[in-house]
Amino acid sequence: MNTLRRWVGRTLSRQQVYAPRERVPLLTRHGRAAWVLPMGCLLVIFLVGELGSSIRVANWLLMVPLLASGVCSPLVTLMFGVLVVGLNRWVDIAHPSADIHTEDFLLQVTAALLAFLIAVLRTQAHAYVRHLQNAAETTRQVILPPLPPGWGGIESAAHYQAADVEARVGGDFYDVLATPYGARVILGDVQGKGLPAVSSAGAVTGAFREAGYHEADLDVVARRLEHALWRHNQLRQAYGEKTERFATAVVLAFPKEQPHTVEVVNFGHDGPFVVGPRGVWQLPHGAGAPIGMAELVGGTPPVRRVRVGPRETVLLVTDGVTEARSKAGAFFPLRRRLDELAADRPDGIAPVHLLNAVLTSVRAHTDDRFTDDVALLAVRENTEDPAPAHEPEQEQEQDTAT
Structure with a gap:
C-alpha cells in the first residue's frame, strides 16, 4: 500500500509540472x-x-x-x-x-x-x-501530450494554441515517440473544425503511437495511418456524418543506426524548415496525398532520407502559422524570420529558443489574434557528434516505398 501511495504521489507531481492547476x-x-x-x-x-x-x-x-x-x-x-x-x-x-x-x-x-x-x-x-x-484540456492533453525534456533521445519543444481560446482544442495535432528504432515525430492538421476534427485527430495520433512504436519500416507506419483514418471515416459515416475527413501531416524518424539522418513522409504538408549553421532550408514538400486520400493517387507518399546536421533544428508548423495575417492582411513571413534567426545564431539554435522566437514573432504580427489553430514543433538530434552534414543542394532523396 505504501508503495502504491508513493507511485501515485510521483505521478501527480509529474502532472503538476506539465499541467499546473489554476487557482x-x-x-x-x-x-x-x-x-x-x-x-x-x-x-x-x-x-x-x-x-x-x-x-x-x-x-x-x-x-x-x-x-x-x-x-x-x-x-x-x-x-x-x-x-x-x-x-x-x-x-x-x-x-x-x-x-x-x-x-x-x-x-x-x-x-x-x-x-x-x-x-x-x-x-x-x-x-x-x-x-x-x-x-477540453484533458482532451487536448490526450491528442497533444506534454513532451518531457529529451524524450525519445532528441531535443524537442512544442506549442499549441486553439483559435477558439475557450475551447482550447482543435484539429491540429503532434506527438513525439520514443521507439526501439529511434525517435519518431508527427505534426499535422485535420480538415474542418469542431469535435469531428478533434475526433479525427485522435484517430490519427492513436494509430501513430501504436504503429510508430512497433513497426520498423516507416512506410508501414504511413499505411497504418491511412488505414486508421479510413476506418474512422467509415465509422463516422455509419453515424450519419457525410463529410470524409482528411489530414495533412509530416512524419519524421531519427534512425538509431543512421546518425544525422532524417526519414520523412509528407502527407501533403508544407516541408519542415531546417535552421542551423548552414542557414535555412526545407525538407521535401508534400507531393503525396493527405492522410485519408491515398486511394485517389494509388498509395501513400514515399519515405525519403535526408542528411541533417547535429546542430540543425527542424521546425514543423501548421498553416495557422504560415497563413497568420496582420491587421493589414499580410501573411506572416516565416522564411524571412527564420533567416534572421539563423544569421543571429550561426552555431545553431536550440528547439526551445527557436520555438519561442517564432511564436513571439507570430503573436506580434497578428496582434495576438489567431483566426486558425496554431501548432509548432521543433526537434533536434541530441548528440555531441560534430560531424558535418552535406549541403542541402547535394542531398539525395531515397524513395523506400511508393
Missing part, C-alpha cells in the same frame, strides 16, 4: 480585489450626496449591488446589498428631508436580492464553463 479565487471571479470596484462606486455616490447634491442617493446606491453581482461572489454581493439598504435607512433617519418612502425601501431590498440572484447564476455558469474547459 480559483475565494471571494471573487476576478480576484480578491474585485470588491474595490463596487466599494469605490458606493463611496463616490455617498460622498456626493453628503456634500449637499440634490441627487437622490437612495436611487443611485442601487447601482452598487448590481455592479457587485457582475464581478464578486454571491456572499460579497449580498454584503453590499445589506450595506446599501442600511445606508439608505441611515440617510432616512439622519436626513428627514431626503424624503425616502416605503416604496423606495422595498425597491432597495428587491434590488439587493436580485443582485444576489444574478451573482449566484453567474457563479454557477462560470463553474460550468470551467468544467467544460477542464474537459
Whole structure:
C-alpha cells in the first residue's frame, strides 16, 4: 500500500509540472480585489450626496449591488446589498428631508436580492464553463501530450494554441515517440473544425503511437495511418456524418543506426524548415496525398532520407502559422524570420529558443489574434557528434516505398 501511495504521489507531481492547476479565487471571479470596484462606486455616490447634491442617493446606491453581482461572489454581493439598504435607512433617519418612502425601501431590498440572484447564476455558469474547459484540456492533453525534456533521445519543444481560446482544442495535432528504432515525430492538421476534427485527430495520433512504436519500416507506419483514418471515416459515416475527413501531416524518424539522418513522409504538408549553421532550408514538400486520400493517387507518399546536421533544428508548423495575417492582411513571413534567426545564431539554435522566437514573432504580427489553430514543433538530434552534414543542394532523396 505504501508503495502504491508513493507511485501515485510521483505521478501527480509529474502532472503538476506539465499541467499546473489554476487557482480559483475565494471571494471573487476576478480576484480578491474585485470588491474595490463596487466599494469605490458606493463611496463616490455617498460622498456626493453628503456634500449637499440634490441627487437622490437612495436611487443611485442601487447601482452598487448590481455592479457587485457582475464581478464578486454571491456572499460579497449580498454584503453590499445589506450595506446599501442600511445606508439608505441611515440617510432616512439622519436626513428627514431626503424624503425616502416605503416604496423606495422595498425597491432597495428587491434590488439587493436580485443582485444576489444574478451573482449566484453567474457563479454557477462560470463553474460550468470551467468544467467544460477542464474537459477540453484533458482532451487536448490526450491528442497533444506534454513532451518531457529529451524524450525519445532528441531535443524537442512544442506549442499549441486553439483559435477558439475557450475551447482550447482543435484539429491540429503532434506527438513525439520514443521507439526501439529511434525517435519518431508527427505534426499535422485535420480538415474542418469542431469535435469531428478533434475526433479525427485522435484517430490519427492513436494509430501513430501504436504503429510508430512497433513497426520498423516507416512506410508501414504511413499505411497504418491511412488505414486508421479510413476506418474512422467509415465509422463516422455509419453515424450519419457525410463529410470524409482528411489530414495533412509530416512524419519524421531519427534512425538509431543512421546518425544525422532524417526519414520523412509528407502527407501533403508544407516541408519542415531546417535552421542551423548552414542557414535555412526545407525538407521535401508534400507531393503525396493527405492522410485519408491515398486511394485517389494509388498509395501513400514515399519515405525519403535526408542528411541533417547535429546542430540543425527542424521546425514543423501548421498553416495557422504560415497563413497568420496582420491587421493589414499580410501573411506572416516565416522564411524571412527564420533567416534572421539563423544569421543571429550561426552555431545553431536550440528547439526551445527557436520555438519561442517564432511564436513571439507570430503573436506580434497578428496582434495576438489567431483566426486558425496554431501548432509548432521543433526537434533536434541530441548528440555531441560534430560531424558535418552535406549541403542541402547535394542531398539525395531515397524513395523506400511508393
